[in-house]
Amino acid sequence: MEIKYTVQGLLIYATIAAYLLAFVTTLVAFVTTLVATNLLRRTKIGQILYFLGRILYLLGQILYLFGFAIAVVSFGYRWYHVGHVPLQNLFEVFLCMGMIIYPLSLFSRRFLGVGGYIADMLIGAVVLLPAGFILNAQPQQLPPALQSWLFTPHVAVYVLSYIFMAKATFQAISQLAGKGTDEKLLTPEQATYRMIRAGFPLLTLGLILGSYWGKKAWGDYWGWDPKELWGLASWLVYVGYFHFRYMFGKKYPRINSIWAIAGMVVIIVTLLWVNLSRLFPGLHSYAT
Amino acid sequence: MWVGLALIILLFFLSIYGAFIGAVRAKSFVNRLPLVVYWSAFTLLLITALAVFRRLVRVPSLLLIHLGCVFILAGAMWSSEAGHKLQKRVFGIDKIPIGQMKIYEGYSDNRVILENNEEIKELPFYIGLKDFQIEYYKPAYLYVQTWQDQGWKVPVEIGAEFSLGPEFGTVTILRAFENFKITIEGGNRTAIDDPQPGFNPALEVQLTSPEGEVTTKYVFERFPGHSHSQDKFLLSYHRVISEYISRLRIIEDERIVAEKDIEVNHPLSFSGYHFYQHSYDTEAGQYTVLMVVSNTGLAVVYAGYWMLCLGVFWHLWLRHIVAKRNKKHINGN
Numbered sequence: 001m002e003i004k005y006t007v008q009g010l011l012i013y014a015t016i017a018a019y020l021l022a023f024v025t026t027l028v029a030f031v032t033t034l035v036a037t038n039l040l041r042r043t044k045i046g047q048i049l050y051f052l053g054r055i056l057y058l059l060g061q062i063l064y065l066f067g068f069a070i071a072v073v074s075f076g077y078r079w080y081h082v083g084h085v086p087l088q089n090l091f092e093v094f095l096c097m098g099m100i101i102y103p104l105s106l107f108s109r110r111f112l113g114v115g116g117y118i119a120d121m122l123i124g125a126v127v128l129l130p131a132g133f134i135l136n137a138q139p140q141q142l143p144p145a146l147q148s149w150l151f152t153p154h155v156a157v158y159v160l161s162y163i164f165m166a167k168a169t170f171q172a173i174s175q176l177a178g179k180g181t182d183e184k185l186l187t188p189e190q191a192t193y194r195m196i197r198a199g200f201p202l203l204t205l206g207l208i209l210g211s212y213w214g215k216k217a218w219g220d221y222w223g224w225d226p227k228e229l230w231g232l233a234s235w236l237v238y239v240g241y242f243h244f245r246y247m248f249g250k251k252y253p254r255i256n257s258i259w260a261i262a263g264m265v266v267i268i269v270t271l272l273w274v275n276l277s278r279l280f281p282g283l284h285s286y287a288t
Numbered sequence: 289m290w291v292g293l294a295l296i297i298l299l300f301f302l303s304i305y306g307a308f309i310g311a312v313r314a315k316s317f318v319n320r321l322p323l324v325v326y327w328s329a330f331t332l333l334l335i336t337a338l339a340v341f342r343r344l345v346r347v348p349s350l351l352l353i354h355l356g357c358v359f360i361l362a363g364a365m366w367s368s369e370a371g372h373k374l375q376k377r378v379f380g381i382d383k384i385p386i387g388q389m390k391i392y393e394g395y396s397d398n399r400v401i402l403e404n405n406e407e408i409k410e411l412p413f414y415i416g417l418k419d420f421q422i423e424y425y426k427p428a429y430l431y432v433q434t435w436q437d438q439g440w441k442v443p444v445e446i447g448a449e450f451s452l453g454p455e456f457g458t459v460t461i462l463r464a465f466e467n468f469k470i471t472i473e474g475g476n477r478t479a480i481d482d483p484q485p486g487f488n489p490a491l492e493v494q495l496t497s498p499e500g501e502v503t504t505k506y507v508f509e510r511f512p513g514h515s516h517s518q519d520k521f522l523l524s525y526h527r528v529i530s531e532y533i534s535r536l537r538i539i540e541d542e543r544i545v546a547e548k549d550i551e552v553n554h555p556l557s558f559s560g561y562h563f564y565q566h567s568y569d570t571e572a573g574q575y576t577v578l579m580v581v582s583n584t585g586l587a588v589v590y591a592g593y594w595m596l597c598l599g600v601f602w603h604l605w606l607r608h609i610v611a612k613r614n615k616k617h618i619n620g621n
Contacts, residue, residue: 141530144552216555226310236299
């Protein structure tokens with residue numbers, strides 16, 4: 001664990017702070033509004049609390065947006081600094097995740113009817129922690145294999161799909177915890193499905209682009225490399241999820257959620273363990 | 289469908305097992321007989337599912353997804369080493385599945401060492417190497433480090449003086465060599481950049497202490513850590529490779545029929561084979577090593593990729609977007 005006393009480091013810490021403040025503020029707003037509308041209904045204190053809750057909610061939104069703005073600056077700064085799209089290593093991938101969580105959060109709520117807005121703020125802060133404290137931020141020049149038009153789309157679609165799958169996992173956990181939801185939004189089980197529906201095509205595209213790129217760079221579209229195999233394993237978990245949900249989804253909705261959580265576990269292994277552990281040396285070792 | 293789900297779960301565990309044993313052993317593992325049976329069973333099951341479940345044919349996106357998987361599996365089996373052997377036995381098509389070629393600058397060759405290193409086969413044409421080149425990112429760097437782990441990254445700019453602070457003085461890079469050699473003329477040793485074949489990049493570095501004492505050092509890229517215990521600094525020379533380039537020509541019936549500079553990500557395709565930049569002569573930069581791969585079955589795999597991708601996006605994204613729009617349209621009316 002190491003504190004980064006650099007402009008890049010400060011931008012990351014500022015983003016984490018903004019996301020965490022947004023999370024706490026929105027959570028307090030949520031609790032305050034809940035108390036005001038349920039326990040202190042039609043009382044003066046209740047009205048005040050409700051008003052306070054609305055203000056805190058708005059403040060949380062502003063802080064979240066502010067965090068996103070800093071994350072964009074941070075990503076742009078890194079791009080300028082390294083001279084190529086910063087998606088080369090884990091540090092840059094996590095930086096990107098911390099940035100795209102906000103637009104995906106808005107998109108999911110507005111167009112897909114999926115909540116989890118408060119959790120997204122926390123996810124944003126959590127994915128930036130490794131970038132801020134653990135991962136090596138030393139800029140690197142692109143090795144010949146990474147100098148391809150496929151570099152950005154291959155990594156970018158994976159990053160997007162991972163965020164969707166992370167949101168799906170949150171919904172799956174909510175379902176297992178028996179949590180209810182806003183009337184305007186989908187139930188956690190439906191929301192899990194919708195998030196996986198959004199993320200799975202991107203996961204598939206990432207796998208196929210990677211395979212096509214492997215053929216161009218190394219001569220084989222499938223090299224049986226540990227990263228490829230873990231990538232395939234995570235894809236297969238979601239294939240299994242779709243089949244299981246189609247076959248038994250209504251009878252065993254809780255098991256659907258377990259599939260979704262298992263998918264995220266395998267994604268974490270693919271993203272972190274394969275790159276950081278010496279157990280899996282392979283063609284993707286430069287991505288650490 | 290139960291069997292399908294079971295095969296998916298089995299493939300999941302096989303993938304994880306493969307990841308633990310490493311790429312080379314995993315490749316050999318998936319080509320063994322039990323796994324060949326597995327791949328065949330999986331393909332047959334998909335075809336059976338298409339024949340039995342009418343929904344898979346009625347819904348075009350599901351048809352694309354499942355047919356795409358059949359194409360990928362069939363193409364992969366067809367392009368495998370076993371697939372090549374089968375093609376030779378049944379159709380008499382004798383293609384090299386995968387191998388390597390070592391070609392020296394100014395020479396041409398058609399011999400391919402097969403992947404198992406046991407056999408050499410010949411291509412029906414020759415590949416000539418006009419030139420092999422390595423390009424580096426600029427600037428290169430000289431790393432100066434004290435024994436107390438204080439360090440500086442000095443860009444290689446000939447003649448420019450770089451300050452290491454009042455405590456350590458300055459460093460100036462006087463010369464950069466591609467192929468450093470020492471000649472002895474009249475008892476004097478002279479460092480030269482030898483134009484003869486060879487590869488020994490080095491820097492001539494002048495260190496000036498705060499007291500004005502000047503020392504000259506040679507720093508070698510290929511021999512980092514070359515220093516004496518009385519030296520004040522550890523010096524190392526680093527260049528980052530940006531590209532490997534092999535300038536190739538294809539010779540058929542003693543005529544040049546094609547020319548291409550191949551790089552990583554930019555292979556050469558000719559007469560059913562792909563040629564990749566694979567390795568090179570690290571000692572003298574005199575030869576290149578190409579990987580030769582047959583393109584048999586590749587079009588089938590790519591067709592499968594397209595179908596799978598289109599099917600998945602159609603089924604999970606487009607179908608729902610269109611349905612939502614239609615619903616809005618109906619509500620609007």
